[in-house]
Amino acid sequence: MLTVALPKGRIAKETLEIFEKIFGSEFAFDDRKLILDTPDFRFLLVRNQDVATYVHRQAADIGVVGLDTLEEQGLDVIRLLDLRKGVCKVAIGMKKGEKLDLTKPELKVATKMVNITKHYFEQRAVSVDIIKLYGSIELAPLVGLADMIVDIVETGTTMKQNGLEVVEEIMESSTYLIANKNSYIAKKDEILSIYEKIKNVIKNG
Ligand code: PRP
Numbered sequence: 134m135l136t137v138a139l140p141k142g143r144i145a146k147e148t149l150e151i152f153e154k155i156f157g158s159e160f161a162f163d164d165r166k167l168i169l170d171t172p173d174f175r176f177l178l179v180r181n182q183d184v185a186t187y188v189h190r191q192a193a194d195i196g197v198v199g200l201d202t203l204e205e206q207g208l209d210v211i212r213l214l215d216l217r218k219g220v221c222k223v224a225i226g227m228k229k230g231e232k233l234d235l236t237k238p239e240l241k242v243a244t245k246m247v248n249i250t251k252h253y254f255e256q257r258a259v260s261v262d263i264i265k266l267y268g269s270i271e272l273a274p275l276v277g278l279a280d281m282i283v284d285i286v287e288t289g290t291t292m293k294q295n296g297l298e299v300v301e302e303i304m305e306s307s308t309y310l311i312a313n314k315n316s317y318i319a320k321k322d323e324i325l326s327i328y329e330k331i332k333n334v335i336k337n338g
Contacts, residue, residue: 135174135316135323138188138196140181144308147218148197149176155330185210185311194316195324201285201306205246211317213328214310216335221287223249225301228274233281233300235259243273244283253283253303271295 139145149160152174162169162178169176177193184198189208197216201223223246225233235257243264244250254261264279271291273279285306286292286299310331312324 135195135320135327136177136193137174138177138179138184138193140184140198141178142181144181144197144199144219145178148216151216151331151334154334155327182206188311188313191313191315193313194320195310195312195327197308197310199306200309201246201249201304203309203311204304204306205248207248209314211312211314212309213312213324214332214335216308216310216331219306219308221285221306222299223283223303223306224286224299225281225283225303226271226274226286226292226297227281227300229296229298231300237280240281241279242281242283243270243279245270246283249303250283271297 139148152160160169160171160176162176167178169178177187179187181198182202184196185203185206185208187193188196188210195213199219201221203210203212227233240259240261241264242250242254242261243266245266245268247263247265250263264273266273270282270284272295273282274297275295281300282297283303289299292298310328317324
């Protein structure tokens with residue numbers, strides 16, 4: 134029996150569809166229920182930012198989460214497979230026409246992804262003032278809260294509609310299948326079996 138942590142929303146739905154394809158039966162959470170029990174799997178519905186925590190602490194054996202979130206959180210889990218879904222970028226955005234000038238003192242950067250941002254600027258030996266926000270990041274440069282943002286860009290629509298543009302790409306991201314290190318040893322056959330099956334579904338579209 135494997136416990137699988139899934140992030141609420143589209144990714145959970147898409148992952149359950151993969152399981153449906155593999156096993157030929159229906160996998161769906163009832164209404165507001167957060168646990169879905171099937172003969173071989175127990176699925177947990179958690180917040181995207183909590184998936185790696187459940188897996189890291191072995192409340193789940195495996196999980197599905199974005200690479201951006203994994204990089205941001207830095208929790209020690211095994212990255213088993215790129216599911217090639219939820220493809221996006223983490224990028225620096227500025228008001229259209231503005232240029233990224235790292236020599237400017239006291240640059241203010243608004244982001245939800247404080248660690249990725251810190252790492253990016255530290256690597257370039259630039260000291261910046263990082264302003265942690267929880268959403269609607271694109272607003273910050275428009276009202277003078279920040280000079281730039283570090284945020285997720287998927288279609289680019291949010292930046293465009295708010296008069297921002299990407300000035301630098303920091304990393305590419307997509308959804309990954311992850312595993313707890315101890316589970317990977319204790320339940321190796323089960324984990325590798327589902328890994329292979331998911332890999333085949335991904336490969337064949
Ligand atoms: C994410 C991200 C951008 C937007 C990018 O926000 O923070 O705002 O999606 O997508 P796009 O390039 O396709 O427009 P989310 O929907 O998670 O909302 P939030 O930032 O307000 O939490």
